[in-house]
Amino acid sequence: xxxxxxxxxxxxxxxxxxxxxxxxxxxxxxxxxxxxxxxxxxxxxxxxxxxxxxxxxxxxxxxxxxxxxxxxxxxxxxxxxxxxxxxxxxxxxxxxxxxxxxxxxxxxxxxxxxxxxxxxxxxxxxxxxxxxxxxxxxxxxxxxxxxxxxxxxxxxxxxxxxxxxxxxxxxxxxxxxxxxxxxxxxxxxxxxxxxxxxxxxxxxxxxxxxxxxxxxxxxxxxxxxxxxxxxxxxxxxxxxxxxxxxxxxxxxxxxxxxxxxxxxxxxxxxxxxxxxxxxxxxxxxxxxxxxxxxxxxxxxxxxxxxxxxxxxxxxxxxxxxxxxxxxxxxxxxxxx
Amino acid sequence: xxxxxxxxxxxxxxxxxxxxxxxxxxxxxxxxxxxxxxxxxxxxxxxxxxxxxxxxxxxxxxxxxxxxxxxxxxxxxxxxxxxxxxxxxxxxxxxxxxxxxxxxxxxxxxxxxxxxxxxxxxxxxxxxxxxxxxxxxxxxxxxxxxxxxxxxxxxxxxxxxxxxxxxxxxxxxxxxxxxxxxxxxxxxxxxxxxxxxxxxxxxxxxxxxxxxxxxxxxxxxxxxxxxxxxxxxxxxxxxxxxxxxxxxxxxxxxxxxxxxxxxxxxxxxxxxxxxxxxxxxxxxxxxxxxxxxxxxxxxxxxxxxxxxxxxxxxxxxxxxxxxxxxxxxxx
Numbered sequence: 001x002x003x004x005x006x007x008x009x010x011x012x013x014x015x016x017x018x019x020x021x022x023x024x025x026x027x028x029x030x031x032x033x034x035x036x037x038x039x040x041x042x043x044x045x046x047x048x049x050x051x052x053x054x055x056x057x058x059x060x061x062x063x064x065x066x067x068x069x070x071x072x073x074x075x076x077x078x079x080x081x082x083x084x085x086x087x088x089x090x091x092x093x094x095x096x097x098x099x100x101x102x103x104x105x106x107x108x109x110x111x112x113x114x115x116x117x118x119x120x121x122x123x124x125x126x127x128x129x130x131x132x133x134x135x136x137x138x139x140x141x142x143x144x145x146x147x148x149x150x151x152x153x154x155x156x157x158x159x160x161x162x163x164x165x166x167x168x169x170x171x172x173x174x175x176x177x178x179x180x181x182x183x184x185x186x187x188x189x190x191x192x193x194x195x196x197x198x199x200x201x202x203x204x205x206x207x208x209x210x211x212x213x214x215x216x217x218x219x220x221x222x223x224x225x226x227x228x229x230x231x232x233x234x235x236x237x238x239x240x241x242x243x244x245x246x247x248x249x250x251x252x253x254x255x256x257x258x259x260x261x262x263x264x265x266x267x268x269x270x271x272x273x274x275x276x277x278x279x280x281x282x283x284x285x286x287x288x289x290x291x292x293x294x295x296x297x298x299x300x301x302x303x304x305x306x307x308x309x310x311x312x313x314x315x316x317x318x319x320x321x322x323x324x325x326x327x328x329x330x331x332x333x334x335x336x
Numbered sequence: 337x338x339x340x341x342x343x344x345x346x347x348x349x350x351x352x353x354x355x356x357x358x359x360x361x362x363x364x365x366x367x368x369x370x371x372x373x374x375x376x377x378x379x380x381x382x383x384x385x386x387x388x389x390x391x392x393x394x395x396x397x398x399x400x401x402x403x404x405x406x407x408x409x410x411x412x413x414x415x416x417x418x419x420x421x422x423x424x425x426x427x428x429x430x431x432x433x434x435x436x437x438x439x440x441x442x443x444x445x446x447x448x449x450x451x452x453x454x455x456x457x458x459x460x461x462x463x464x465x466x467x468x469x470x471x472x473x474x475x476x477x478x479x480x481x482x483x484x485x486x487x488x489x490x491x492x493x494x495x496x497x498x499x500x501x502x503x504x505x506x507x508x509x510x511x512x513x514x515x516x517x518x519x520x521x522x523x524x525x526x527x528x529x530x531x532x533x534x535x536x537x538x539x540x541x542x543x544x545x546x547x548x549x550x551x552x553x554x555x556x557x558x559x560x561x562x563x564x565x566x567x568x569x570x571x572x573x574x575x576x577x578x579x580x581x582x583x584x585x586x587x588x589x590x591x592x593x594x595x596x597x598x599x600x601x602x603x604x605x606x607x608x609x610x611x612x613x614x615x616x617x618x619x620x621x622x623x624x625x626x627x628x629x630x631x632x633x634x635x636x637x638x639x640x641x642x643x644x645x646x647x648x649x650x651x652x653x654x655x656x657x658x659x660x661x662x663x664x665x666x667x
Contacts, residue, residue: 064587231374235561237619251586264587272577321565321617323366323373
């Protein structure tokens, strides 16, 4: 289905129609921030955000997830039961991160049933960026402010209207379902859409990642790691706000003869992450953990999955309490 | 400001020259607007990296305990402890004093470079002033007026008092005490110690207070930035990370979040110097200041103790016949 528009005045009608059939998540105001959340009756969509504070991974891979229960009779798997969810407003960089997560959780050999169930039920309606932030560098790591890769539908905010383009079978089917609410775009609509996709990338300051994977391998023992990680406080802001970080731990809670098993996000920046039962920790120092994080994004995942697991969203840069900047670390490695 | 920066650099060069320090921790220019960041200066020629401006938030004393590991954990060759200089605002100095009292830092090995502070800019207050247009540039002009330019071109000029962090507006002691090297310059006036915010909170019903606490911490992502940014949180293994036994679940279940936060806040009672490094570090904007100050106020009232002053001993270290015992209640 080709591009279609919904005038802003008719947006509520369209959303209400979607909400009748599916859970609808969109950008809404919560405690002074624009958050991706289930759009309630009193909620207005807020479109004036650069990106969400937290990445969308938690929608498919929750921070705290009940995966099974057990008692004397054995173990029962608990699969998600949320049904079809329409997620509107994810930025193209974050959509790309979902493709990376797919490689981890939907690997041919080891499919993760919890992730798979949520992923299958998700219709991703991405929203192209018009005003990239100072911390954005998606164009350097395979993305684009108006990139459609991975999205089911790509939307553009044209001030007076939203323009939708179906990008996948699922997305085109979604648009067909709501065809009654969609109109043909005018020439002016298409012109402003093209303006966004051509102008936005120009506002991004690119970084260089050419040859980075080999360089990382070469300079694993370099002293730069210890130096550049000196200010690191060892918190988990970078990993928990990263859209591609996907490590988790399993945690059992026992109540007498029964119990539950949970899957909980973990961070390689915490010493407990790599602590072994013997008491030995192979990544005992902060700088070793930081090196591991950078290596995982730009080296291991390239070797294992063929992709840099960084989408250039800039969250780790913007949120680091001591302003450690991954762009600078990358540049330092390349400069070695 | 520029002159203070120059004086810091000269003082640091002098310290290296006289072999009084092996390392100086200060601030250098950040990679983003509104941010300066910690830097570890290890030689005289690195001293020119040091900056001083209204974006030097965060408490540098946080790095000290790691540099003074207790005996059993030290290297086998037992190198002497390093001599460390620290570019200290009033709050950093209060933390250093606290760490010395708690025997985490050796007084003789620390050179407090006392730096007068006029207040540090709160990024979130700037965001509010800019009406959502992210700051692309922020410079301090004459008479403490800050000129801010947004990404979309909005220009605003505001006095520092409108965008300084609450911890600075309510700072009891912006000029560091116990400085070994004092940098000359103007510092802000100490605020008369007031607990207005805490009192307003206390006046609310217990249901309302509980709801506020729950609403605030419900957004916590358990990144522990608050703990890691705090000079007082130097425990080798935090109670919330212990697994044998596990005191607290690791996820974002509300009861687990509460246990962590209540534990963290209580461990700060009578120790927190109200620098708000935790508030600054929190990516979710949780109002940690209110809760920590509430306990700080209780300790001040019950034991007449204010942390961060050199001459006073912490209440748990001293016994007085007239110690307040109101908190002991019949079971």
